[in-house]
Amino acid sequence: MAKVEIRCFATLRDLLPFEAKNGVYKYETRKTTIEGIVEELSLPKDKLHLILKNGVRVELNEPIKDGDRIGLFPPIGGG
C-alpha cells in the first residue's frame, strides 16, 4: 500500500472524490503506477495534459511509491 497525494487542477478539480479539499486528495492505494491511480479514481486520461510527480513532469505509466505527490493538469497557459 502506498499513501499518495493526488492534486487535480483547473477543470479536473471537480472530478476528484467528494472528500477531496481544494483539489487535494490523500489516500492509500494498492496501485503501482499513476495510470493505475487515474483509472482507480475514474479520471479522464484524454484530459491529462501535464502529469507531475513530486514536481517533475512524468508520463502516465510512471511508477509510484509511498509519499508521492502527484499533480494532474488539463492543457493550461497564460503568461
Next chain:
Amino acid sequence: MKIWRVDLSNHKVAQEEVPEKYQPLGGRALTSQVIYDEVDPTIHPLSDENKLVFAPGLLSGTRAPSSGRISVGSVSPLTKGIKESNSGGTASQDLAKLGVKALIVEGSSEIDNLVLVIDKDGLRLEKDESLKGLGNYDVGDKLRNKYGDSVTVVSIGPAGEYKMTAASIAVTDTDDRPVRAFGRGGLGAVMGAKGLKAIVINDEGSSGVNLQNEDAFKEASRKFSKIILGHPVSGEALRTYGTAVLINILNEAGGLPTKNFRTGRFDTADKTSGETMTETIKERGGKPSHACHPGCIMGCSNVYHDENGEYLTAGLEYETIWAFGAQCEIDDLDYIAYFDRYCDDIGLDTIETGVSFSVYMETDFMEFGDKEEVKRIFDEEIRSGTPLGQIIGSGADNIGRVFGIDRVPTVKGQSIPAYDPRAVKGVGVTYATSTQGADHTAGYSVTANILKVGGEIDPLKKEGQVDLSRDLQVATAAIDTTGLCLFVAFAVLDNEDALPSIVDMINAQYGTELNVDDVSKLGKQILKIEREFNEKAGFTKAHDRLPKFFKSEKLPPHNVNFDLEDDKLDETYKF
C-alpha cells in the same frame, strides 16, 4: 497611413509621409527602428531628447482576431536601454483606424498636464490643470466627460508625474477602465518628464483600415480564428481561468518564486490561484472572462469585485498575483486585488512594484507578509510621493541600493518576474539575455519547459534552453510587430498552419508577398538593432547575466541552481 509627430518643446504637431523603409514595419519593429534612428543611446531617459513612439501592430484595426496590441518604444529609465512595452486595450485599433502608422512624442514641455487629442482632423495639444495629481481612473472620467464617452484614454497617474522609475502608462479597455498598461520599463516617467498627462483618441469618423484583398483577408482571418479557438489553451483555458491558472502549475513544478526567490513553492499558493480567483469572481458577480479589446477571442482578462460585490479591479493577472502574493508571502487575494487596483490607478508596473516591496521586506523596516504595511505605503507614501513612496516606486534595484540589500532579483535594472530561472531554466536564459531586461514575455520558454506547448524541454536541465530561448525571442519580436496578442503563440507553436495564415493576412492587407521565412528574418532584424542600440548605450556581455545568488543558492524543492555557463548564454544572440 502617416506618421504623426508632436514636439512638446515648442508645442508643434505634424503629419509626415511614411518613409519607404518603415512601410513594412509595425508595432515593435517600428518603435525600435525609430528609437534606433532618432535617439542617441547615451541620453538621459528623462531628458527632452528621449522620445515615446507609439505604433499599432500591422494587423491592428482589422478584424483579425486578437490583433489590438500596441507597442510603445523609448529609452527606459529603469534599464537605461531600449524598451518596447506592449499593451492591450482599445488604443491600437483606434490609432490604426485613424491612419496612424506611428505617433512620435518628442521634446518636453515647460508646462505640465498637457493632453494630446487625436481624432480624424489630426492632433492638437490642450492644457488641463485640473488633471494634476489625479489617478488614471479619475483622469479617464474627466476626459470622457469632455471629449465623449467612446474615446480611448492613454494616461499617466501620479507615479508618472513624480517620474518614479516603475511608472506605467495606462490604456483604457472595452469598459473604459484604465486597466491595461504599458507596464514595464518605467515609461510613465518618460511621459511625465515630457509634461504629457494624457492622450485622448477619438476614432469617430475615421476612414478605417484599408484591405488590398478583402476576400483573401477574410479567408485567412477565418482560418486563423479557427486555429486559435481549436487550441485547448488559446481556445479554452485562458478564458476559463485567466492567466492566474499558472499559480498552481508553477507551484507544483517548484518554480513559483516565493519570499524573494528563496523557495519554489508557496505553501498557501492555492489561496491565490486562478481556480480560487475564478470561484471568488463568480460568487461576487464579477466576470471570470473579459476581452481587453473588441475582437479578442481568447479573453484572458477578468473583472474582480470586492466582498460587497462592488467593482474593485480588472485584468488581474498571474504576474501581479505572484508579485504581491508568493514573492511577498501574502496569500490574501482581496489585498492583492486592491494593490492591483492601486497600481493601475496611480500608474505603476505591478511586477516591478511587487518585487520592490519584496526587496524592502529584506530590510528591518518591514516583514514579509505584512499586507497592512504594503497597503499603508500605497495609501500614505506612494500616493503623495513621500521620499519612501518615491523610493518604493522606483524599482527593486534602487531599493537595494538605498537600503544596502544585495538580494535583488533584477537583470539590466528590471525585476525578474514570476518564474524562477533555476527551475525554469529556459526563461532564465531569456531574462539574462533579452534586450529588454528581465522580461518573461520576450521569450516565453515556460511553454516547452512547463506547459508542454511547442515541444518539451526539461526545465531543470540546461540542455536545449539557449536554442529554445533564442527561437522564442525571435518569434516574439515578430509577433509583437503584428499587433496580435502574444497568447496566440500557444496555437502558433503547436499548429504549423498558424504562421502561414498570419502571413496571408498581412499579405492580403498590404498587397505584399511575404513568406514565412521573412517573419523570422524580421524578428532577427528587430533583436539586432535593439542589441546594437544597447551596446552603444554601454551594455556588454556582463549585463547578460543573472544576479549571482541564482548560481550560488539552490532552490527548493528541486535544489537546483542556475548552471548555464556564461559562454552558453552568449550564444543566444548568435544568429
